[in-house]
Amino acid sequence: MRTLLVLLAGAALAAGPSGHASASGHGRAGVLPAPPSPEIALPAPPPPAARVRVAILTVANGAPTDPPARSAFLNCSPVGGSHPRPAEACARLSRAVLDxxxxxxxxxxxxxxxxxxxxxxxxxxxxGKYFQLRHTFGNECEMRSATGALFGF
Known part of the structure; x- marks a missing residue:
């Protein structure tokens, strides 16, 4: 009886998931479905948030607690926004964010x-990472000299 169970179990294992054993004792290999055709390909994913580069720039006349006298929006990927010289400002901001x-x-x-x-x-x-930079300069001339086009709006 034990021999018969071992033979039946072996035949079932050889048959694989289909459950059918061949006469030779070897089962059919399972058939995997074909990959989807190119017409059914999924759309490309949206660009990652890692390339988002945007900033709000402000200048306050006085202490850091004073309300801003002026502000600008700067988009660096793609370059644009309300800043009058966005490409120069983006280059300068890139250096400031890194250091x-x-x-x-x-x-x-x-x-x-x-x-x-x-x-x-x-x-x-x-x-993809939040940043915040703040510095109080002695006057507007020192700010322009140190930051270039970044706060020149």
């Missing part, structure tokens, strides 16, 4: 020593 201390470096343009603080902020999404 936030880059905004704190003094510029090369000579400026007066008149103290009239200007607070510049940039916040948004860069390659």
């Amino acid at each position: 936030p201390a880059d905004l704190e470096r003094p510029g090369t343009e000579p400026c007066t020593m008149l103290y009239a603080p200007a607070t510049a902020t940039a916040s948004g999404i860069w390659d």
Whole structure:
């Protein structure tokens, strides 16, 4: 009886998922469905959020708590927005996002020593990550010298 069960179990295993054993004791291999035809191909996925590069830029005349005197929207992928020179501003913002201390470096343009603080902020999404930059400069000239076209709106 035990021998018969082993033979039946072996035949069932050899038959595979179809449940039919051949006379030789070897089962038919399961047949996989064919891949879908190209006409039924799925649409391409939307671009990843990793390439989103947008920012809101503001300049306040005075301390960081003062309301902004002006603002601009900057889109860097694709380049556009309400900024008057978006391509130059995007290049400058790219450096600042990679190294936030880059905004704190003094510029090369000579400026007066008149103290009239200007607070510049940039916040948004860069390659899928939120960022926020803020720096108070001694005056507008120092801000333009250090940031170039970024806050020139």
